[in-house]
Amino acid sequence: MSGLKGKVVGVAADRQSEAICTLLQKKGAEAVAYPSQGKQQLNQDISAENVRDYIQLEFDWVILTTGIGAKTLEGASIEHGFKQHFIQKLQKESLAIRGSKTLRWLQEKELQPALVSEDGTMENLVAALPRGEETSRVFLQAYHQDDALWQETLEGLGYDVYVSKPYAFDPPEQSVTDRLRESIIAQSLDAVVFTSKTQVLNVFAEQNHEMVQSFNSGVIAVAVGKVTAGQLREQGITYVVEPEVQKMGAMVVELERYYRTSQEQRLEVTTSVIKGNE
Known part of the structure; x- marks a missing residue:
C-alpha cells in the first residue's frame, strides 16, 4: 500500500x-x-540592454543562475539581431553556473562552464570563485532572490558587479x-x-x-x-x-x-x- x-x-x-x-x-x-x-514577468527591454552591455564590456566571469534567465537574455539577443555576437562571446568567457536547468541550456548551446555549483546553491558557487583583482568585473544574471546580497558578496571578493535582471515575479x-x-x-x-x-x-x-x-x-x-x-x-x-x-x-x-x-x-x-x- x-x-x-x-x-x-x-x-x-x-x-x-x-x-x-x-x-x-x-x-x-x-x-x-x-x-x-x-x-513571472520577463523584462524584455532590460534584457536587451543587458545583452548589449555584455557584448560591449569586458568581464572576467559570467554567472548564470537560472535557465529562464539565460533563455530570456538569448531571446533578447535574437529579437535585436545580435544572437551570434552573444553566443560567440559566451564561448570565450569563464562561465560560472548555478542550477541544472542553466547547465542544460549551456549544453544545448555547446557552451562549456568553468565552474558549476556542486549542490545547486549560490553559496557553493560563490565560494568556488577566485578573489578578484583591482580591475576584475563579473556579469551576474540575478534570479530575483537575494540579488543585493550576492552583489555585495561578490564586491567583497574584489569584483565590480554588473547585475542583469531578465525577469521578476509579481506577488x-x-x-x-x-x-x-x-x-x-x-x-x-x-x-x-x-x-x-x-x-x-x-x-x-x-x-x-x-x-x-x-x-x-x-x-x-x-x-x-x-x-x-x-x-x-x-x-x-x-x-x-x-x-x-x-x-x-x-x-x-x-x-x-x-x-x-x-x-x-x-x-x-x-x-x-x-x-x-x-
Whole structure:
C-alpha cells in the first residue's frame, strides 16, 4: 500500500502544480493546489540592454543562475539581431553556473562552464570563485532572490558587479496564500510541497510563528531541492523531506517513503507493546 494513501497534500508550486498533483494522486493522496510563486514577468527591454552591455564590456566571469534567465537574455539577443555576437562571446568567457536547468541550456548551446555549483546553491558557487583583482568585473544574471546580497558578496571578493535582471515575479494572489496559511495552521493538510525559495518566502511573509509551530508538530514540509529546503529551515522548520535528486518525481517518491517508513515504525512499536503485554 502507498504511504500517501489518504494523505492531504498542499502544493505551493505554480507552473508545475498540475504535474505534481497528478503524481500525488497516482500515489493515493488528495492534492490541493495553492499557487504561491506569483506571475513571472520577463523584462524584455532590460534584457536587451543587458545583452548589449555584455557584448560591449569586458568581464572576467559570467554567472548564470537560472535557465529562464539565460533563455530570456538569448531571446533578447535574437529579437535585436545580435544572437551570434552573444553566443560567440559566451564561448570565450569563464562561465560560472548555478542550477541544472542553466547547465542544460549551456549544453544545448555547446557552451562549456568553468565552474558549476556542486549542490545547486549560490553559496557553493560563490565560494568556488577566485578573489578578484583591482580591475576584475563579473556579469551576474540575478534570479530575483537575494540579488543585493550576492552583489555585495561578490564586491567583497574584489569584483565590480554588473547585475542583469531578465525577469521578476509579481506577488501571488493574497486569497490563495491566506488559504494555504490557514490550512497549515489548522493542520488540515498532512504535508505541503514547495518547489522554489520564492514560494517559501511568499507563504511565510505573514503568520510565520504559527505556521512554524504547525510544521514542527504535524504538517510535513517538502522541498524539491536543497535551496528550497534551506529556506524552509531558515524559517525555523526542524525537519524537511527532500530528495537526493532534485526532481518532482523523486520528491513525491521521497515523501511516500517518509510516510511508509513512519507507518512501519509505528507498526513495530505497536507489535512490541502487544507482545510485551502477552
